[in-house]
Amino acid sequence: MAVVKIYGDGLPTTASTTMFTGKTDKTCIIKSIILCNVNSVDTTVTMVLNSSPMHYLIYAKPMKANQTLVIPISDIVISPGETIRMWCSAPYVNARVTAEERDGAPLALGLNSFRVSMPASSTPTTMVPALSYSRLVKSLVLCNVTGTAQTVTIRFGWSGDNCNLINKYTISANDTVLIPFADMIITPNEFIEGWCSASGAVHAHIVMQVVT
Known part of the structure; x- marks a missing residue:
């Protein structure tokens, strides 16, 4: 395992620039x-x-002039070949993204990643x-992709x-939240289900570690 910088620069103002692509036979967290x-x-x-x-x-997370934000995102898994794009609506926003890099694909490391448009x-x-x-x-991690509050x-x-x-x-509108459920166990044959107040308004990211 290595701790790596996957981005450290000013952000572009267009959505077309890929800032990171998952490496072959590596898992980025x-x-x-x-x-x-x-x-x-x-x-x-x-x-x-x-x-x-x-x-x-x-x-579309709002940032005031001269504001610094720590985004509450942790342990999100990026598989080999997956891409990350990041941009701002008006220059300039500086971003620094730190990650762990592990040898092997997520499943080989016992990691399950689920992404759902609720x-x-x-x-x-x-x-x-x-x-x-x-x-x-x-x-x-839950991300509200609308300009109004959702439940x-x-x-x-x-x-x-x-x-x-x-x-x-x-x-809240355009907010991203991390729910601190780290290391809560889901036993065999249990599942996770849910919904939000408007179709597709919230994107959910769930990362799970297989217990052996």
Whole structure:
């Protein structure tokens, strides 16, 4: 395992520039994202994984003039060949992204990564399927990709309100939140399901570690 800088520079103002591509036979695990708006005007920052489909980690996040933000994203897994793009709406925002780099693909390292554009429904939709072995939740990141507040409900284990550990949780417009559920166990045949208040309004990123 090595600690590496995967980006450390000013951000472009267009969405077309790839800032990082996962290396062959390597797994990249994001540990830290720090942003600094060095301009005298407000701006926004967006960060997206891949292009088809796109999975947003940051979506039009407002930044005031001269503001520094530590983005609450930790343990997000980037597989070989996956891409990261990041940009701002007005120059200039400096970004520094630090990660762990491990030999091998995520599955070989016992890592399961799930990315879901959450549905809008009181009928829960499976976000993480049941499997025959136990897993630890290492990271749960939620990104609101709309300009209005949204609510999220997520169940862990089984269906039914008795399994709600996130219940109508409000995420502000264009906000990204890290839910501190690190090392919560999901036992064999348990699953994770949920929904948000508007279809596709929240992108969920869940990383799990296989328990052996």
